[in-house]
Amino acid sequence: MSGVLVTEGVAFRYPGGPAFALPDLALGPGLHRLGGANGSGKSTLLRVLAGDLAPTRGTIRVAGRDPVRDVAARVLIGHAPYPDDLPDFLTIGRALSDLAALRRRPERHDEALADALALPLDLRLARASAGQRRKAGLLAALVGEPPVLLLDEPWTALDAAAIVLVTAYLESLRTTHVVLFTTHGDCPLAVDSTHVAQAASGR
């Protein structure tokens, strides 16, 4: 199979918990939706793809590299979990610049988007609202301009204006980036493909 993001037989299981299996993927640039019922493991599988969790079985390749064993390859993946995992004690701007420095991409491209989203970069994350944190989490995923974006519930907690803006921004990435997202509500985007996360208890 060819593609920027390729998976084969990926599954994950928490110790003592149910197993989550991911359909085999070979994703190129485009907008892809990962569907599934509550508790089917969508968020967990996104964490597996991001390299945050190690798959119980199967292989993952991002641009031919293995993000599970190769920590440096994880720079190719932008991940916006929900809820976000940004440090409460930092300002949004500091958190984003720290992430940029960790990825050795000190130049920032998110100021314009932050302005458009009306997101104050000097706001401490502990004092940010749910919507502001969601915006900060999305900006954090974009740090370093990774070719693959994994977005967990990208529209959750956003106001109407921000939903429109984020939708338009993701639409602009359709031809250049692999965007894999989950959503529970109506999807405001025309997706290129839909994949269903499968829960397989007991395996």
Added chain:
Amino acid sequence: MPGTAGFLHEIHAVPDIVRPFCPVSAAYSVSPTAVTITAARWSVRAIGPRVGLLLLSQLVTLTLAGGLAQRVLEAIVASLRASPDARAIAFGLIALATLSGSVPLRRALCPASLAALRRQPLGDPSFAWLRLPWTLMLVWPSAMVLWLGHPDRPLVVAAGWFAVAAGTLGVASSARWRTAAAWAALPFVAACLVDRHGAFAWPAIAVFATIVTWPLARAVRTVLEGPSPFFGGDTGRARTPLGVLLGLDRAALGTSLHWLRPLWPPLAGLLYVVVVVGNGNCRGDCPATAGVIVTTLGLGLVVATLGALHQVHGTRLLVPDRIVSTRLRLASLFVASVTPLVPIALALALITRSPLPLTQALTVTLAVLWVQLGDPARAPALGPALYLLVVPVAIPWLPPATRLAASVVVLLVLTLLVERRAATARRALATGAFRGRCR
């Protein structure tokens, strides 16, 4: 409702509006039985384990004042090799014990069951008066000390007893460290005025030093929150990943400065080493041994620093970002944990002219890292770490060169152990098996 349940229940039952106007009826009165039981409970509390620290210090004072342990005291003072004023030490320890016991004191004198009283139209002064009789009972050894010092001046004894009780009550009621320190100073300031003995000035100086640390703490916080002079700040020149992680830990430590509290044991030890080395009472291998032991006293500081990082980073301590390698994170955690201890170890190394305090600081930090990465719940026990620390600390009979070589070997072994444990924890995190605070 524990403790004063019956007594308080009766008071709470009286509606605020009605109580000032209505006579105490049978339904709302405090029954003699309830008062007796309450008095008995409070009497037990006054000498109970919760205030044991204060009572112990007062009994020591009583013993010293009565001259009952003169020989023991003289022997201890002689072994210190610093020729201190025994009374100054005693009163300093009492002030410290009072301050350290502020939390159990508050629990004993202002228990949660009494907190509701503050909402009653009693007011704080009335609340204090309500507690004063029990506090006077609690500090009875102080009254004995005063009586021993001034048997023919009952007014001085009464005033001093009252001052000690008021100070103790103030310490118990203070939420802030500085306020508690000021209250703890009250009896000693009163004693300075009445007794005119220089020894009483020492606790007052200690309190003054505590209050001075307030702007110092603010300065430390400003430094921790601001841009780093070494690793770059929010903006400016490009930062290395290690610099970013250190900046992250620096910001995390700046959220609260409680981790600095265990700084005083190594600091006091450093001052002691300065005195004994300066007066010529510590020569030969003694300075190196003293330096190692005092550096080991910094164990609490390292534990508190790493504990504060644990608390702030929570589940992301070991993996603040998924692209951070385990070794890089270990390096940053190590530097962040050892940094508060380095100035003291460096000063000790310069004073004792030995590198052992520096290697010991590294050993202490690695040992704490090893314990905390394994099972955070066991961190307060520190048993395994202390076991490892015994090796370098308990070999003062070896020649300095051999001791240094042994310390280096211990360091290498600890480094290996820490790395292996961190790798195991990281693997456990990736599989979702690690349920400790590192996830």
